[in-house]
Amino acid sequence: MFVTLLCDANGQLRRPVAACLDLARGFREWYLRPSTREQRGLKLLREWLSQEQLAQYDAHKYFEVVGCHSGKRYRIHHGNGANVIELDDAALPRTGWCFVPNDHLVAGDVMLAQKIALETDERGALAAANNFTPR
């Protein structure tokens, strides 16, 4: 008798619980979606990346640039701070560099500004930057 009641209750509960889980999943997707301004920043970034950089970014969420003065390679990870890593000859992380536009910008804009700065005024960008030990 008790087991039968339990089975009935379980059956009746399954549907509302599943509906709640669907709602929670939908809310999570909505909450984590890129905002319009973030999407706009990423669109602008994609327009300015070279084909090679774009392929790297799509595959790894980072792209590499070559510093205009030293010829060193830098890896710019998706993000808006502490996301630029100088690579050594073996493409291993050597030094982290942190420099960002002085307005609060979305990640796409920040990465694009970092790319242009390293490709056109590497010394100026690094002079403004703080460095850190990459993980």
Add this chain to the structure above:
Amino acid sequence: MATQIIMDLNGDTRHNFDAKDVKALLEAERRFKALTDAGFTAATRTASGESVVTRTFDPTVEETLFFPRLVGG
């Protein structure tokens, strides 16, 4: 139609103008000067896609991107 793209809190703001329209061209030049005076960097792209920083207004450029001064984070 030429475009000036300014990075800002909304992602970016775009100003399109007709480079053959003298009034629009003057307005674009005024905007260029105001932004660069405020510390923005102006960048353009070559035909091969290479980024170039420009310090003077060039009415023949199709697209100019402005981003704020960079600081240590």
